[in-house]
Amino acid sequence: MHLVTLIPGDGIGPEITKAVTDIFTAAQVPVQWEEQNAGQTTFDQSGELIPGALLKSLEKNKVALKGPITTPVGKGFRSINVTLRQKYNLYQNVRPSKTTAGIKTRYEGIDLVLFRENTEGLYSGLEVYDERLGIADSFNRITKEGSRQICRAAFAYAAKHGRKKVTLAHKANILKMAGTLMLDACKEAAAEFPQIVYEDKIIDNMCMQLVNKPEQFDVVVTTNLFGDILSDLCAGLVGGLGVVAGANIGDDMAVFEAVHGSAPDIAGQGKANPTALLRSALMMLHYLGEHAKADQIEKALEATLLHKQECTGDLGGQASTSQFAQNIIAKL
Ligand code: NAI
Numbered sequence: 001m002h003l004v005t006l007i008p009g010d011g012i013g014p015e016i017t018k019a020v021t022d023i024f025t026a027a028q029v030p031v032q033w034e035e036q037n038a039g040q041t042t043f044d045q046s047g048e049l050i051p052g053a054l055l056k057s058l059e060k061n062k063v064a065l066k067g068p069i070t071t072p073v074g075k076g077f078r079s080i081n082v083t084l085r086q087k088y089n090l091y092q093n094v095r096p097s098k099t100t101a102g103i104k105t106r107y108e109g110i111d112l113v114l115f116r117e118n119t120e121g122l123y124s125g126l127e128v129y130d131e132r133l134g135i136a137d138s139f140n141r142i143t144k145e146g147s148r149q150i151c152r153a154a155f156a157y158a159a160k161h162g163r164k165k166v167t168l169a170h171k172a173n174i175l176k177m178a179g180t181l182m183l184d185a186c187k188e189a190a191a192e193f194p195q196i197v198y199e200d201k202i203i204d205n206m207c208m209q210l211v212n213k214p215e216q217f218d219v220v221v222t223t224n225l226f227g228d229i230l231s232d233l234c235a236g237l238v239g240g241l242g243v244v245a246g247a248n249i250g251d252d253m254a255v256f257e258a259v260h261g262s263a264p265d266i267a268g269q270g271k272a273n274p275t276a277l278l279r280s281a282l283m284m285l286h287y288l289g290e291h292a293k294a295d296q297i298e299k300a301l302e303a304t305l306l307h308k309q310e311c312t313g314d315l316g317g318q319a320s321t322s323q324f325a326q327n328i329i330a331k332l
Helices: 011-026 040-046 052-061 080-087 146-160 176-190 204-214 224-236 273-285 293-305 323-331
Strands: 001-009 029-036 063-066 092-099 111-117 127-130 136-139 163-172 196-203 220-221 247-249 254-259
Touching: 011 247, 011 273, 011 293, 011 323, 029 146, 040 111, 052 063, 063 163, 063 273, 080 224, 092 146, 092 196, 092 224, 111 146, 111 224, 146 163, 146 176, 146 220, 163 176, 163 224, 176 196, 196 204, 204 220, 204 224, 220 224, 293 323
Parallel strands: 001 029, 001 063, 063 254, 111 220, 163 196, 163 220
Antiparallel strands: 092 111, 092 247, 127 136, 247 254
């Protein structure tokens, strides 16, 4: 039995988390959940944004499944997602995007995995504001070690999963120092894995290529901000935010969560698609070595996706979040 910390989050978080835990129960997955929460609701109840009990649970179990957490724009609390990623050095944000039978999109043949650096860059939290001059500076801190870690992780993943190519997306033509650190780190990693083709692309061209000919990409590695933007773009290519999974991985801890946020526009209405969180949970099962259970649930999900009417509205269906989950359970 694997003990896993479960963070339902807020907005649509609790609805999609319940869908996933119901499917896991029905499939008799050997996972025992330890539920802890964070965010505004937790703060209102306990005065803590990230309760000590949540951190203790994470440090003990080393694996978590997390729903999305709202981060207010502008002033307000610092992102809990960014805080957890930095505190536990979860430096890899791994986000697969794949076209799937039944999910309508303009594209076919996409099967790429994005490796986003998860702790540095413009998300380092290093910002100063000079009120007198009206100037805000946000530091794009990139380290040699951080760049090496993420580039190496992308190549190691490619080698382990039989992938053929790694593409670095960067802006080293303008960001002469920070961009060059990533370029050098990727060249270094590429030399260690000569069987994997390596190429680099400037981020603006990368966006155009992704929209124009996404099937050319295999594994993509990039910095924090570019990765954040590219992963939503890639989600759009394969059916939307409701279907793409993600994982924040460090050397000894992993937090699995969907790419999407708390979707306040549809929260509490039973409209949220649980596929993205379910697919994140399946990545977690592979991480835990529970490959057979992951495959069993994935097959049931894929069979459900073939019937549009059994899915949620974002996929053209009419099912609610919980009906969608029941439809998957019926096919296990
Ligand atoms: P969002 O990803 O929550 O929503 C963008 C659009 O996609 C909305 O129209 C939403 O309804 C739709 N959508 C998202 N997930 C869906 C699902 N499972 N099924 C169907 N439709 C879905 O992005 P937004 O609105 O920019 O952010 C809302 C909040 O979420 C913000 O406070 C943001 O900071 C936070 N956020 C949290 C993340 C996390 O906890 N990892 C990641 C991204 C954003």
